[in-house]
Amino acid sequence: METRNLLYLTPPHTQPVLLSDIRAAGWNAQVTENPDEARVMINSERFHVGLALFDSTNNIDFLGENLISTGGPMKWIALLPPSQMQNEDISQMIQENFYDYHTLPADSKRLLPILGHAYGMASIPHKPLIQGDEYPGEDEMVGASPAMLALFSNLRKISGVDAPVLITGESGTGKELGATAIHERSSRSGGPFVAVNCGALPPNLIQSELFGYEKGAFTGAAQRKIGHIEAAAGGTIFLDEIGDLPMDMQVNLLRFLQEKTIERVGGTEHINVDVRVIAATHVDLETAVKEGRFREDLYYRLHVLDLKMPALRDRQGDIELLARFFFKKFAAEKCRNVQGFTREAIRIMSDHDWPGNVRELINRIRRAMVMCENRLITPADLGLERRASGRHMLTLDEVRSTAEREAIQTALRRTHKNVSKAAQELGVSRVTLYRLMEKCGLHHAHGMM
Secondary structure, three states: OOOEEEEEEOOOOOOOOOHHHHHHOOEEEEEEOOHHHHHHHHHHOOOOEEEEEOOOOOOHHHHOOOOHHHOOOOEEEEEEOHHHHHOHHHHHHHHHHOOEEEEOOOOHHHHHHHHHHHHHHHHOOOOOOOOOOOOOOOOOOOOOOHHHHHHHHHHHHHHOOOOOEEEEOOOOOOHHHHHHHHHHOOOOOOOOEEEEEHHHOOHHHHHHHHHOEOOOOOOOOOOOEOOHHHHOOOOEEEEEOHHHOOHHHHHHHHHHHHHOEEOOEOOOOOEEOOOEEEEEEOOOHHHHHHOOOOOHHHHHHHOOEEEEOOOHHHOOOHHHHHHHHHHHHOHHHOOOOOOEEOHHHHHHHHHOOOOOHHHHHHHHHHHHHHHOOOOEEOHHHHOOOOOOOOOOOOOHHHHHHHHHHHHHHHHHHHOOOOHHHHHHHHOOOHHHHHHHHHHOOOOOOOOOO
16 A cells, blocks of 8 residues: 655644644654745655644744645645634635645544545546647647547648648637647748638628739729738648638639639739648538539648547547636636636536537636636536536447448548448448448438538
8 A cells, every 4th residue: 555645844843733643544744844844855755645734823924935836736734723714814825725624623533534535636646638748839729538639640640741621620619729730730830820711801802811912903002912822921821711702712712722823903923822721611511512602623622631620529528628727727817716616517517518619618617717706616607507418428339320420431531432442441341331331321322421
């Protein structure tokens, strides 16, 4: 059994109470009156629990500057007279930094279970929030779910190839973060990254915004303006909500992708521009192509590589990681008393369907941190107290069927619906693939995908 190490900090010339009982219970208890010595001891040896004894006269200064925050997962217990709980500074410090407290006179029957609980919490292995040091700049791309680990793997592959990328996913899943991650890990990372929201550009200004214009091209054009595409030369241009581009602008964008040249509005010069194009959309472009709302040739020009951002509801286990990550990120904005989330808040966040995805999670947490009047954020603070979970817990058969269907669809899409090649890629016979397609409701026809 692992030795349970306890650091007992007392005020100068004060006898530690219950020390013999603590040691008799199996604790390796070391005593010091000096906060500086305590800090050295914490840095040189792993202590599971710290016990800080307050008397009727001392205050928080006896703990020394930032001593409580130096022990990593070490849990601190305060041992103090009831009168000290009336001291606003001490009370606030205990709420913010201590695992628990015990009021004098000391009672081993009450104190020892508290120490045991603290030891148990300190022994839980620490799990980093961000998976992988290779993503140091992806502040919001946090997760350890299979969906996110697959995403990180795909990002690495896509970043090493200088080809157009189409990023898909629901609103709020972080498509621009994905585009930024690709750029930062590509050979173009030293060049500019220019993000353009195509859906936010007025139709009459899209061409001049993307391609620029010459002086005198139209009323108000007092001087030449470089467009977004030209400004991204040597780097990456991210065209968000590409599905909102009007058909006439789709033609111009297609010409640029084919020829790698642009022509400013009002100009006649063809300008070579070396830029990587990453596009994103939350709409189904294949459906838009079939309905005549998006050019098929442009779709295939953009869809050389693809990256799908997973919905938050599909990221099993990531919601608590994200919640605690954003809580720390926005710590400067929170009410000083707020320390985290109740278990019920974590549970209801995990059960929520998150139609707004990570963006909705961020907004709810940020608002709750400011408005919460208690020590821990509750479902009511998040605005989720009356929202019944509509999530259906999948059976193992349902999970397996969904995975099979997605794997078959991906293989067929990659092989342009060539069943023989798809079967070879999946490692099954063509007959078996036909049987699986029938089982999943997929038929070998043009409308299948």
